[in-house]
Amino acid sequence: MKPAPFRLHRPDRVAEAIELLSVYGDEAKVLAGGQSLMPLLALRLARFEELVDLNRIGELSGISFDGEELVIGAMTRQADVEVAPEVRKSAPLLARALRYVGHFQIRNRGTVGGSLAHADPAAELPAVAMVLGAVVDVVGPRGARQVPAEELFAERWTTVLDVDELLVSVRIPVMPAEAGFAVEEVARRHGDFAMAGVACALSSGHGRVDRARIALFGVGRTPLLCPLVAKEMEGSLLDELHPAALDELAALATADLDPPDDVHATGSYRRAVAAHLVGRALINSLEELRRA
Ligand SMILES: Cc1cc2nc3c(=O)[nH]c(=O)nc-3n(C[C@H](O)[C@H](O)[C@H](O)COP(=O)(O)OP(=O)(O)OC[C@H]3O[C@@H](n4cnc5c(N)ncnc54)[C@H](O)[C@@H]3O)c2cc1C
Missing domain, CATH: 3.30.465.10 (Uridine Diphospho-n-acetylenolpyruvylglucosamine Reductase; domain 3)
Incomplete structure (x- = not known):
């Protein structure tokens, strides 16, 4: 299919783009790389009279x-x-x-x-x-x-x-030198959106975790931070974080998850995968942190 007709505006400056967005309000949509917006327009899942293209700015x-x-x-x-x-x-x-x-x-x-x-x-x-x-x-x-x-x-x-x-x-x-990171996900094919995924960043000082941030994606209506896991980890000695402790943290991260069922996966499958991925992300980011 082709998109419904629209007018394309190609401003050269941010101020001009803002002016266009103010004038057209709900009728306008910003066009950046077009990798999400153009399929939506072409399939007529969305329709806008005015597109404000940012590519010249x-x-x-x-x-x-x-x-x-x-x-x-x-x-x-x-x-x-x-x-x-x-x-x-x-x-x-x-x-x-x-x-x-x-x-x-x-x-x-x-x-x-x-x-x-x-x-x-x-x-x-x-x-x-x-x-x-x-x-x-x-x-x-x-x-x-x-x-x-x-x-x-x-x-x-x-x-x-x-x-x-x-x-x-x-x-x-800018991330500190003593830090470890991991991103883990499961998708049907490489390049597909994740059915479940996790991003993790840990940093340490004097042998203890001083900052832990873990977020899940693909399992809720927005990405979800795991503050309880961060609270449990921060202040812990790196040596205390053995595999059994990490399993408990992975269970904690996903305890309240209630992902929706959809055509790609059931909610319970997503939740089980997310728990596994959190465990893997914690192991990998800790390993990197210990080497830092
Ligand atoms: C086959 C395929 C597979 C993909 N797989 C993945 C994937 O695995 N993971 C993933 O994360 N993404 C994936 N994408 C999406 C891709 O990452 C898009 O590039 C991204 O989601 C949107 O970026 P864009 O620059 O193309 O934005 P556009 O498509 O141009 O815009 C997307 C939306 O953001 C708004 N917007 C854009 N820029 C701004 C701005 N500066 N200020 C305000 N609003 C703005 C637009 O108005 C629109 O609503 C995939 C896309 C395709 C086609």
């Missing part, structure tokens, strides 16, 4: 540092982020997670901002952003604001952004 692309934060422009292609040396060094979990996002053709067009704004609960980047303590920069007609990733995802495919706001960049705190 140079100020939305690029990777830089601002003090102790890595700043990635919303329109930076996923493929560029995946191979950027500064990302591999300062936010290795992000580079690793990107390998699971679709296929390289999709990542060549797909953007980091598009993935966060699309808010698919089975997507990798929203969970990774939560685990890394990322904050997004948002600009709209009422000014600029920052939204922590853990407050960004309101519902399935829905963020807290207003219709006339743009996500302009994501800020990720």
Whole structure:
């Protein structure tokens, strides 16, 4: 099928894009890499009169540092982020997670901002952003604001952004040297969205875990942080975290999960897989942490 007719606006600057979004309100939709939006339009699952294409806005692309934060422009292609040396060094979990996002053709067009704004609960980047303590920069007609990733995802495919706001960049705190990461998922085929997945970031000081962040994806209406596991782990000696303790933590992470059934998997299968993946992610990130 083909999309319903729309008008394409191609602003050169963020301010112009905001102006268009303010004028057209609900009738307008932002177009980034088009890897999620174009299929929805082509299948006529969504219909917008006005598309505001961000691809000419140079100020939305690029990777830089601002003090102790890595700043990635919303329109930076996923493929560029995946191979950027500064990302591999300062936010290795992000580079690793990107390998699971679709296929390289999709990542060549797909953007980091598009993935966060699309808010698919089975997507990798929203969970990774939560685990890394990322904050997004948002600009709209009422000014600029920052939204922590853990407050960004309101519902399935829905963020807290207003219709006339743009996500302009994501800020990720540079990870400490003593850290370990893991991203694990199960999908039917490589490149498919996850049926269940987990992202994990641990850091330590003086032989103890000082920060533990674990988030599940593909098992709820948004990515889900596991604060109880973090509370149990923080302050623990690395030597105390033996396999039996990790099994208990994996059970704790998934105790309250109630994933929905759908055509891809039943909720109970997703929950069982998620518990297994949390266990695996904890083992792998601890192993990396111990070597750091
Ligand atoms: C076959 C296939 C497999 C895929 N597999 C995966 C996968 O395994 N994991 C995964 O995470 N993703 C997957 N994707 C989706 C892919 O990652 C998309 O690139 C991503 O979801 C959306 O990014 P985009 O830049 O293409 O955004 P678009 O499709 O252009 O936009 C997506 C949505 O975000 C909004 N938006 C985009 N940018 C902004 C912005 N800066 N500010 C405000 N709103 C904005 C748009 O208005 C739209 O609603 C897959 C896609 C395909 C086609």
